[in-house]
Amino acid sequence: MLNNPDWTPDQARRELDLSQIGYELALHTLLEAGLLRATSDSRGFTPVAPETAVAWLLAVEEESAARWISAVQERRSTISALAANMMQLQAKSSTETRIQLLTGEERISAALHGASVTVQSEILSMHPGAPLPKEALEASMARNRSVLERGVTMRSIHLEAMDRVPYAKAHLEALQESGCQVRVTPTLPFRLILVDQVLAYVTAPVKGAGLSALEIRGDEVCWLLRQAFEHCWLHGRPVVRSGSAEEGVDLSDREKAVLRMLAAGYTDDSVARALGISTRTLRRMTTMILEKIGARSRFEAGVRSAMLSLI
Structure with a gap:
């Protein structure tokens, strides 16, 4: 044609x-x-x-x-x-806390997958124990990115041992780059995943060789678990990239805790009570911290601390 x-x-x-x-x-x-x-x-x-x-x-x-x-x-x-309000409605449908024992890797994985799909605003997690195999971390990274891309806030605490294993440290850095706030700490009391402050998964007492976890629904218990998380978060430290500026700042664990509490909005009296010191001692300590990080005011200290990955 x-x-x-x-x-x-x-x-x-x-x-x-x-x-x-x-x-x-x-x-x-x-x-x-x-x-x-x-x-x-x-x-x-x-x-x-x-x-x-x-x-x-x-x-x-x-x-x-x-x-x-x-x-x-x-x-x-x-x-x-x-x-949007499914888990909140489930939590409020009964005035009693509901706890269910989950056994077996498949059942636990299915429950966690369901939580990752229905989460609306926030996931808090603590991960004690040895670093997982590289393949397992890569699989979890894919799930985490999917949640973060939906605008969900994530904060995660890991053991300092993760910071010393190259592939595990790379995983923590990838989490940070994806938008998750990450900290490491020497010890953690138990494994925890807290979803929207109404649903929690915690380590269950080991019975036999299989995996087990407790699924908890209830405002009161979830509130207590959040307080445990916030305590560990406060005493954790950010993941530091090799060669970062923080390596040149010599702060004690107590001084770092002071910075984090002040950055979180605690008053001087609250920080002093938490540390078991007087307000006058706290203010002297704060002055020394400002000198160490090269800041002239508390506002500048907050900016400098963020730049140095101290908070």
Whole structure:
């Protein structure tokens, strides 16, 4: 058709040795592919340049993809609206705390996956024990990124041993780069995952060789678990990249704790009580800390501490 502008339907059918049905099927295929366009002349169709047809096909596919994405987003918004208060409603449906023992890796994994899908605002976690295998950390990283991309806040505390294993340290740095706040500490009391402050998973007493965990629902117990997390968070330290500026700052653990509490909004009296010292002693200590980090005011100390990964 492109090579012979004077083509007719009968001529095309004879030259291609097509039956009437075969000819009509070929026309239908070319029309769907955008290689033919219907016209009002005697032939009924005119050929379309291949590059034009390809551009048209791409436009059709893009339009179809846009409709599909819009439908998915609409369904996601609907499901999110239904799930927004699901765990809160479950927690409030009973005035009693509910605790369930989960046994077996598959059952625990399924519960944690469900929590990662339904979480709305925040996940707090503590991870004692030896670093997991590299493959397990990579799998958890994919789940964490999926949660963080939805705008969920994540804070995670790990043992300092993670900071000394190259692949584990790389995992912690990747968590930070993805938006998770990470700290390390010498010890942790138990494994904890706290979801939206209404659902928690904690280490269960070991019975036999299998894995076990406690699933806890209830505002009061979850509030207590959050206090345990915040205590460990306060006494943890940020993950420091090798060669960072913090290596040149010599602060004691107590001085770092003072910085973190002040950055968290604690008053001088509250910090002094937490450390078991007088307010006057605390203020002298604060002055020494400012000198060590090169700050002239508490505001500047907060900025410098963040730059040095001290808080």
